[in-house]
Amino acid sequence: MKKNLIALSLILILALSLCICAFAAEGSVEMRYVVDTYGLLSFDQWASLENRAANISEQHGCGIYIVTVDDYRNYGDGSVYDVTTQIYHRSGAGFGMGSGRDGIMLLLSMNNRKYALFVYGEKAEYAFNDDGLEQLEEVFLSDLGNDNWLDGFSGYLKACDQFLTCAEEGEPVRDNPLGLIAIAVAVSCGIALVICLILKSMMKTVHQKAGASEYVADGGLHLTQQIDQYTHTTKTRRKIEKNPGSSGGSHSERGAGGIGRSGSF
Amino acid sequence: MPSQVTNYQCPSCTGPLHFVGSTGKLECDYCGSSYDVAEIEALYASKEEQAVQAQREAEAKEEQAGSDWDFSGLNSDWGADAEKMKSYTCPSCGAQLICDVSTAATSCPYCGNPTIVPGQLSGALKPDFVIPFKLSKEDAVAALKRHYKGKFFLPKYFVSENHVQQIQGVYVPFWLFDGQAQGEARYETTRSRIYRTGDYEVTETDHFSVLRAGWLSFEKVPVDASSKMPDDHMDSIEPYDYSELKPFSTAYLPGFLADKFDVTAEQSRGRADTRCESTLRFALRNTVIGYESCLTLGERTELNRGKVHYALMPVWMLNTKWQGKDFLFAMNGQTGKLVGDLPMSWGKFWATFAAIAAPLSVLSTVLALTFLG
Numbered sequence: 001m002k003k004n005l006i007a008l009s010l011i012l013i014l015a016l017s018l019c020i021c022a023f024a025a026e027g028s029v030e031m032r033y034v035v036d037t038y039g040l041l042s043f044d045q046w047a048s049l050e051n052r053a054a055n056i057s058e059q060h061g062c063g064i065y066i067v068t069v070d071d072y073r074n075y076g077d078g079s080v081y082d083v084t085t086q087i088y089h090r091s092g093a094g095f096g097m098g099s100g101r102d103g104i105m106l107l108l109s110m111n112n113r114k115y116a117l118f119v120y121g122e123k124a125e126y127a128f129n130d131d132g133l134e135q136l137e138e139v140f141l142s143d144l145g146n147d148n149w150l151d152g153f154s155g156y157l158k159a160c161d162q163f164l165t166c167a168e169e170g171e172p173v174r175d176n177p178l179g180l181i182a183i184a185v186a187v188s189c190g191i192a193l194v195i196c197l198i199l200k201s202m203m204k205t206v207h208q209k210a211g212a213s214e215y216v217a218d219g220g221l222h223l224t225q226q227i228d229q230y231t232h233t234t235k236t237r238r239k240i241e242k243n244p245g246s247s248g249g250s251h252s253e254r255g256a257g258g259i260g261r262s263g264s265f
Numbered sequence: 266m267p268s269q270v271t272n273y274q275c276p277s278c279t280g281p282l283h284f285v286g287s288t289g290k291l292e293c294d295y296c297g298s299s300y301d302v303a304e305i306e307a308l309y310a311s312k313e314e315q316a317v318q319a320q321r322e323a324e325a326k327e328e329q330a331g332s333d334w335d336f337s338g339l340n341s342d343w344g345a346d347a348e349k350m351k352s353y354t355c356p357s358c359g360a361q362l363i364c365d366v367s368t369a370a371t372s373c374p375y376c377g378n379p380t381i382v383p384g385q386l387s388g389a390l391k392p393d394f395v396i397p398f399k400l401s402k403e404d405a406v407a408a409l410k411r412h413y414k415g416k417f418f419l420p421k422y423f424v425s426e427n428h429v430q431q432i433q434g435v436y437v438p439f440w441l442f443d444g445q446a447q448g449e450a451r452y453e454t455t456r457s458r459i460y461r462t463g464d465y466e467v468t469e470t471d472h473f474s475v476l477r478a479g480w481l482s483f484e485k486v487p488v489d490a491s492s493k494m495p496d497d498h499m500d501s502i503e504p505y506d507y508s509e510l511k512p513f514s515t516a517y518l519p520g521f522l523a524d525k526f527d528v529t530a531e532q533s534r535g536r537a538d539t540r541c542e543s544t545l546r547f548a549l550r551n552t553v554i555g556y557e558s559c560l561t562l563g564e565r566t567e568l569n570r571g572k573v574h575y576a577l578m579p580v581w582m583l584n585t586k587w588q589g590k591d592f593l594f595a596m597n598g599q600t601g602k603l604v605g606d607l608p609m610s611w612g613k614f615w616a617t618f619a620a621i622a623a624p625l626s627v628l629s630t631v632l633a634l635t636f637l638g
Contacts, residue, residue, distance in 0.1 A: 184629035192622035199417045205604040209500040212540035217484040221548040225478035232472050237465045
């Protein structure tokens with residue numbers, strides 16, 4: 001098994017190197033941040049994203065990475081999150097920036113439509129904590145779920161830029177409790193109002209009667225006809241939305257010196 | 266004009282007799298004697314005949330005697346009011362009293378003697394049944410106090426400042442309708458099942474055409490026959506226990522007010538019809554079970570109207586006034602069920618709302634931030 005993994009790792013490194021070389025031959029951009037081994041993007045799309053990722057990474061001193069593979073199980077052992085951490089830490093791959101090797105990696109495993117986010121380094125974890133990662137994936141997962149790769153990756157890069165900027169300004173993105181508080185207060189007010197209306201209804205005891213059930217004689221209702229006839233069947237179909245937040249079972253992860261999230265898209 | 270006023274007097278001491286619900290007998294306030302209703306009825310049947318004759322003779326004598334005074338300026342024409350008024354003489358103190366034409370039993374405001382205006386309840390207007398009072402004035406006052414209890418939004422000063430201004434036991438005239446309602450109703454119903462196939466959720470709905478037909482018998486559906494009594498109050502103190510219905514006798518009336526009907530059975534019929542029809546529709550709808558949805562497509566009902574009875578039902582009416590507004594309470598004189606809308610303290614309403622909402626908001630916020638935040 002271990003031999004297998006070493007062999008697969010070598011295949012990945014070889015594949016990445018081949019890609020880098022191929023793209024490098026076609027254009028002047030070096031593939032470092034957007035590693036599209038599965039081939040979701042055209043050259044122009046890839047080059048544009050690579051440039052943006054490089055700029056954002058260098059500006060903030062934190063690597064922003066996107067990796068697409070056919071099946072994550074070909075590149076490591078364990079869950080999609082585990083494999084992402086293994087790729088990030090693979091010697092010679094050169095992921096992470098600065099002495100703390102700060103960075104965030106988004107890995108897409110296309111054959112089983114699984115994804116993982118891995119955040120490593122003190123600076124990166126300050127910018128992308130658990131709450132932040134949850135908000136970050138909301139930015140791009142719906143696009144990825146609809147196979148809208150360019151918009152999904154663009155959204156991811158833009159959001160990473162914003163998150164890092166906020167962190168540098170000392171106000172990292174965190175869960176906004178106001179929404180939760182507003183819901184809690186609204187529900188509490190609703191419960192209080194229902195109780196008060198029940199108490200208020202006790203003040204009014206005079207009502208005109210609409211029925212006469214107390215005066216029914218001869219043992220109640222005598223049914224003379226009772227027909228239940230089947231007429232037809234109608235069928236409606238609804239496409240099940242690919243919502244990773246609910247159906248994909250997206251969840252937080254920890255391990256390999258960092259934090260992250262994983263799920264399906 | 267009634268020829269005579271009946272005032273049941275104690276055969277022993279001639280004190281006024283009152284019907285007492287708890288014993289079911291006529292009792293004398295002065296000597297404490299009590300008599301069965303039948304006993305007094307028999308005694309007074311013969312007395313009444315003699316009294317009618319005596320009064321007629323007295324009136325004739327008065328007419329013959331004439332007068333020295335000039336009464337030409339007095340106007341005996343009551344106009345349209347004459348149809349609504351009735352005058353009689355209190356047999357106890359001799360006071361000349363005027364009452365509403367629908368009043369059948371009352372008490373003299375001068376001497377307090379309970380009296381019955383016989384013309385009001387005789388012949389075609391005589392009730393078939395009566396349910397005698399079982400509960401006393403004290404029971405009514407106690408029931409009103411219980412009614413105030415547990416009413417969270419009752420203004421603090423309503424109970425302390427307000428006093429019951431009038432408590433009156435009234436025999437309220439009711440029409441009791443027998444009949445049968447029959448009809449049919451058509452419904453469209455559905456039953457669904459949901460399953461998943463591939464990336465799709467499929468909802469399969471079976472549709473049914475449902476027909477129900479049937480009939481219901483009704484016995485003595487009550488509709489109050491007095492325009493003075495609010496219909497909603499009378500409806501709200503239902504039902505009465507008809508097993509205690511008794512053949513009518515004026516002997517049950519002394520001590521209480523009694524009204525005769527001023528809403529005819531024909532005028533009341535509509536309310537009884539509506540109640541019977543809606544009960545049948547509701548009963549038919551309740552037999553449609555086992556479906557997820559039920560839409561009524563059409564209903565048809567018809568009534569076989571039966572016998573109409575005329576009955577007097579016991580009601581305690583309690584009036585209070587608070588901050589210039591009248592509050593009326595009615596209690597079923599047989600079962601003790603008391604109804605009456607109470608004033609609202611909006612200050613208490615919003616204070617209670619705040620007292621519940623504020624701590625609940627804090628608690629739910631803390632819990633939400635702890636477990637969901």
